Amino acid sequence: MDQNKEVRTRFAPSPTGYLHIGGARTALFNWLYARHHGGRFVLRIEDTDQLRSTEESTRAILDAMTWLGLTWDEGPFYQAQRVEIHRELVEKLIDEKKAYYCTCTPEELEEKRKEALRTGRKPKYDGTCRDRGLKRSEESVVRFRCPDYGTTIVRDLVKGTISFNNDELDDLVIERADGYPTYNFAVVVDDAQMGITHVIRGDDHVNNTPRQILLYEALGYEVPLFGHVPMILGSDKTRLSKRHGATSVMAYQEMGFLPEALVNYLVRLGWSHGDQEIFSMAELIELFDLDAVGKSAAIFNPEKLLWLNAHYIKQYPMERLIAAVKPFWAARGFDVSDEAFLAQVAGDLRSRSKTVAELAEAGQFYFTDDVTYDPGAAAKFLTPEVAVHLREIARELPLVADYSKEGIEIFLRRFTEARNVKLKVIAQPLRVALTGKTVSPGIDEVMISLGRERVIKRLEDALALIAARSVA
Numbered sequence: 001m002d003q004n005k006e007v008r009t010r011f012a013p014s015p016t017g018y019l020h021i022g023g024a025r026t027a028l029f030n031w032l033y034a035r036h037h038g039g040r041f042v043l044r045i046e047d048t049d050q051l052r053s054t055e056e057s058t059r060a061i062l063d064a065m066t067w068l069g070l071t072w073d074e075g076p077f078y079q080a081q082r083v084e085i086h087r088e089l090v091e092k093l094i095d096e097k098k099a100y101y102c103t104c105t106p107e108e109l110e111e112k113r114k115e116a117l118r119t120g121r122k123p124k125y126d127g128t129c130r131d132r133g134l135k136r137s138e139e140s141v142v143r144f145r146c147p148d149y150g151t152t153i154v155r156d157l158v159k160g161t162i163s164f165n166n167d168e169l170d171d172l173v174i175e176r177a178d179g180y181p182t183y184n185f186a187v188v189v190d191d192a193q194m195g196i197t198h199v200i201r202g203d204d205h206v207n208n209t210p211r212q213i214l215l216y217e218a219l220g221y222e223v224p225l226f227g228h229v230p231m232i233l234g235s236d237k238t239r240l241s242k243r244h245g246a247t248s249v250m251a252y253q254e255m256g257f258l259p260e261a262l263v264n265y266l267v268r269l270g271w272s273h274g275d276q277e278i279f280s281m282a283e284l285i286e287l288f289d290l291d292a293v294g295k296s297a298a299i300f301n302p303e304k305l306l307w308l309n310a311h312y313i314k315q316y317p318m319e320r321l322i323a324a325v326k327p328f329w330a331a332r333g334f335d336v337s338d339e340a341f342l343a344q345v346a347g348d349l350r351s352r353s354k355t356v357a358e359l360a361e362a363g364q365f366y367f368t369d370d371v372t373y374d375p376g377a378a379a380k381f382l383t384p385e386v387a388v389h390l391r392e393i394a395r396e397l398p399l400v401a402d403y404s405k406e407g408i409e410i411f412l413r414r415f416t417e418a419r420n421v422k423l424k425v426i427a428q429p430l431r432v433a434l435t436g437k438t439v440s441p442g443i444d445e446v447m448i449s450l451g452r453e454r455v456i457k458r459l460e461d462a463l464a465l466i467a468a469r470s471v472a
Contacts (some may be wrong), residue, residue: 007039015057018248032288052136064249086181099139102129124170142175152210157227164210192221203228256357261295261309269298310354328360334367344449350439371436386429394459408435433462
């Protein structure tokens with residue numbers, strides 16, 4: 001391949017489900033490789049499996065790509081719209097005696113497989129229909145006439161050089177009986193006609209590669225460069241699945257992860273740049289290349305992802321953090337129209353939140369007029385002994401001239417000094433009275449965000465609760 005050619009990569013998912021973590025990483029690696037080399041990133045939807053492909057899955061994939069920031073330069077192209085092109089090229093191979101019709105039934109093929117295993121042979125198609133000169137029928141498929149001699153060399157950009165003996169490859173089906181192309185054929189035609197120069201994909205496709213190279217050569221197409229990246233495994237070193245946690249990209253959005261955090265995490269599953277852990281997108285575009293992709297499988301670590309997400313929440317521009325958390329609060333029926341108030345609340349909570357969902361959950365007390373008290377916290381800290389302090393705070397707060405973080409700190413310090421009590425004596429009762437919980441942002445932060453009037457109202461409500469308990 002001409003090394004001066006424009007780099008063109010692609011991501012070609014099948015719309016039979018949501019975009020999963022492994023697919024997202026593949027898309028990311030292709031996107032970064034194209035951006036790093038000043039090339040083009042193509043999106044193609046491989047929807048020739050008409051029984052399983054759905055518009056819902058297609059939309060979900062596009063939404064996930066958009067959320068991750070993986071914008072495409074061309075497409076999306078739909079493979080099913082190119083079926084006539086595929087059929088014409090199948091006919092071309094038949095005319096050139098490079099392919100043939102086959103009418104072997106699934107039952108016959110299974111019996112051939114069993115017989116091969118019984119006799120110690122590799123279970124591949126035995127070429128029964130190779131030279132029968134069959135014509136198209138309702139039951140016939142089309143098989144590629146694979147060379148039964150020589151070697152196919154794959155110069156993999158990640159794994160290095162891999163050799164395959166052609167006599168170990170079988171005559172693969174390139175067109176099904178329904179007239180639709182199989183994956184291996186359609187992907188070769190589409191990649192070639194779309195000018196794809198680099199095919200970057202998971203190493204579960206390694207064994208497809210020699211077959212595809214032979215198809216490229218049979219069709220007279222230039223063979224692209226291949227790079228097969230290692231699989232992503234769960235903590236038990238088995239293939240990543242639902243038992244290891246969420247595998248769908250949009251599930252992570254629903255759980256309150258930020259796209260930048262997920263991108264940062266995914267790129268580190270198999271790629272590294274020294275000991276650096278956190279990368280901006282600009283840094284990734286500058287630094288990413290396939291020579292730094294490892295050969296070993298990557299292990300998915302949810303705790304590492306949580307750590308990264310917490311970092312991004314702390315650093316996120318406030319307007320974007322508000323945009324991320326707003327749907328969570330809106331879903332709870334809270335008024336999210338006052339963005340200044342939302343910013344105040346998010347500012348209080350961001351340093352102690354690992355996910356946006358966690359931030360939203362922790363911030364519920366800001367939005368309600370009626371505090372829901374944790375029973376244990378109320379029993380322990382809202383007692384007659386502290387009622388006198390809460391009552392005096394409620395009475396003196398209207399007199400605080402400087403209702404700011406510093407002003408409240410001074411007020412509480414002077415309040416405790418005047419009564420010869422330690423701050424901790426009133427801190428937790430005050431926290432429970434205002435939030436209903438024993439864990440929250442700093443008391444001064446909570447008091448600022450709630451505002452003077454709401455603080456006084458909550459103190460009065462807590463005092464009413466204490467009084468009611470005393471009577472009971």
